[in-house]
Amino acid sequence: MVTVEHGQVQGLPAADPRITSFKGIPFAAPPVGENRWRAPQPMSSWNGILNAFDYAPISMQAQTVIDDNNIYTREWAVDPDLPMNEDCLYLNVWTPAKRTDEKLPVFVWYFGGGLQVGNTAEMEFDGExxxxxxxxxxxxNYRLxxxxxxxxxxxxxxxxxxPANFGHLDQQAGTQWVQRNIAAFGGDPDQITIGGQSAGGGSVLSQMTSPQNKGLFQRAVIMSGIATELYPKVHVPAVRTTLQEAxxxxxxxFRFLGVSSLHEARQLDADYLRDxxxxxxxxxxxxxxxxxxAGDPFTRFVQHERESIPVMLGHTSSEFWTRPAAATMEELKQMAVELFGEDAPVFLELCETGNGELEHALQQASVRMIQHAILLAIRANSNSGHPSESPLYYYNFDAEIPGWDQPxxxxxxxxxxxxxxLAKCWRPFTGKHYDLARQMCNYLSNFIATGDPNGSDSTGKPMPHWVPCSTEQPYLMEFGDQAQLQQVEPGPVLAFLIEQYFKQQNAPVV
Incomplete structure (x- = not known):
């Protein structure tokens, strides 16, 4: 049992009894009624002991429909009956500490789901x-x-x-609660790493680049959550919407809902509003x-308008590939002129448009949008004057994934x-997968603890050394059958696009 700012909390032993878990601790007032569409509000203290034994209800979102043709419901959205409630501002803690003075490093996780769905109860997020x-x-947990x-x-x-971004403000408020209370769980409030994947990684980017978060965390992990525009008419997560547009x-x-005021909208039933x-x-x-x-988070990151802290970031090898949305060769050529001006012929030559086959040219122009963004960030970080203060550890996940669906x-x-x-997954993982997972979890845990992922495996053998990626040392850690340091090889088209980005950023304003 621990004492936090609003009362006493009782946890339970995890599967490993050396770890204690606390599930469903409130960190803000319920965002219901007049608190709907407001920043998270201070909560009241509770009487007696709060039994933090089960996950709290998930945020309002589309209900899970089990569909074996959908890889995500097949993978982990496996429970269609998870309780759902607008009262959803709760967090969960796993701690190995036996005393409050242990000052252990802290990992704060924001789940993904496109900011539309997702929850902390997904089985892959077990923190044990x-x-x-x-x-x-x-x-x-946060509003979606x-x-x-x-x-x-x-x-x-x-x-x-x-006036906006209430889900991000929930993440911020939860992290602030951690800073104020984590010592009660044996954690160090001055050694907080925030992390997330997909929209959770994008949320880390937003938190890192927010002017409101000075000193709130000391490290960051961005998994598959950083992107910028590449080609016109190609979808990129909408992070550039202005307040006026929104x-x-x-x-x-509101007009669609049939309400004429904020007061009326706040009185609507939560299920009705969701539907x-x-x-x-x-x-x-x-x-x-x-x-x-204060601005597009990715642009602020590249311009070093962010917390100057170590970052671990990367992606899987098959996600976020993109290519021009051109239906004809003429459209491709016109796009090149509009994007690259006098350098358009270079791009078209790299795409091998001379053979006249559109599909071949589009395939040559295909690049990983997420790798483009990361390499932009790495180059900008190398040129920022702060590379030693904010090293970027880059990874690519390229392991063989078993299963009948060959995913x-x-x-x-x-x-x-x-x-x-892995043991919670239905896939027939074998020894090599468990070995890789052990190493990847080691790297992540070392980074959380020190800002440097390197160290020894649990076998006592040093793991492959992971150097920060920079223009001088362009390396990433490849997680394939095993962890292996590799040189970053962007390819000629991606290298051209990166040069164009910085050329256009430095172009004089006309």
């Missing part, structure tokens, strides 16, 4: 294996979709200092509000390995 390595693990990211002029007028979208949504938002079929995401989000290294599969939760 990381905790066994001397880390206090915290997973934070229209509940977490809707904007409206009335909301802005009511709360000009927090407010207008909120006005239109109408799904019917509306819109994406609700990060908004440049001038408060929490390849699909988006999110590396989570089983970083959390070392």
């Amino acid at each position: 294996r990381i905790a066994r390595r001397g880390i206090v693990v915290v997973t934070i 979709n229209a509940f977490g990211f809707l904007c409206h002029p009335e909301i802005s007028n009511e709360s000009p200092h927090a 407010e207008q979208k909120g006005v239109e949504f 109408k938002a799904l019917e509306y079929r819109s994406f609700w995401g990060t908004v440049i509000d001038g408060q929490f989000c 390849g290294t699909f988006h999110s599969v590396d989570l089983w390995f970083f959390f070392e939760t």
Whole structure:
């Protein structure tokens, strides 16, 4: 049992009784009624002992429909009956500490799901294996979709200092709660690493580049969560929406709901609001509000308008490939002229357009959008004057993944390995997979503890040395059948696109 700022909390032994888990600890007032579409509000203390034995209800979102043709419900969204409630601001803690003065490093995790779905109860996020390595693990729930990211002029007028990004503010409030309370679980409030994957990784990017978070965390992990535009008409997560644009979208949504005021919208039943938002079929995401989000997070990251801290970042080998949206060779050539101007012939030559085959040219132009973004960030970091303060440890996950569906290294599969939760998965993993997962979890845990992923394996043998990636040392850690340091080889088209990015950034404004 531990004592936190609002009362006493009782946990339970995890599967490993040396680890204690606490599930469903509230960190803010329920975001219901007048607190709907408001920044997380202070909560009240509770009487007696809070039994933190089970996960709290998940955020309002599309209900899970079990479908064997959907790899994500096949993989981990396996329970269609998880309790769901608008009252969802809770977190979970796994700690190996036996005393409050142990000052163990802390890992704070934001789950993914496109900011539309997801929860902390997904089985791959069990924090026990990381905790066994001397880390206090915290997973934070937050509001999603229209509940977490809707904007409206009335909301802005009511709360000009927090008019948007309520889901990100939930993450922030949960992390602030950790900073204030984690010592009670044996954690060190001055050694916090935030991490996330997919939209959770994008959330880490948003938290890192928010001017509100100075000193809140000391390290960051961004898994498959960093992207920037490459080709026109190619989808990129919407993180450049302005507050004014988002407010207008909120006005239109209120009209769709049949309400004429914020007060009326707050009185709507949560299930009804969820279902109408799904019917509306819109994406609700990060908004440049001038408060929490001062600008496009990726641009701020590249321009070093961020916390100058160590970062571990990477992707799987098969995710986020993109190519031009051109239906004819003429469209491809016109796109090249519009994007690259006088350098368009170089791009077209690299795409081998001379043979006249469009499909071949588009294939040559195909690159990993996420690798493009990471290499931009690495080059910018190398030129920032702060590379030693903020090393970037780059990885690529390229392991063979077993199963009848032959899935390849699909988006999110590396989570089983970083959390070392393979035993919870249905896939017929073998010894080599468990060895790789042990190493990947070791690297992650070492990084959380020190800002440097290197160290010895549990066998006592030093793991392959992982150097920060820079223009002088362009290396990444390849997680294949085993961990192996490799040189980054972007390929000629990707290298051209990176040069074009910086050329255009440095071009004089006309």
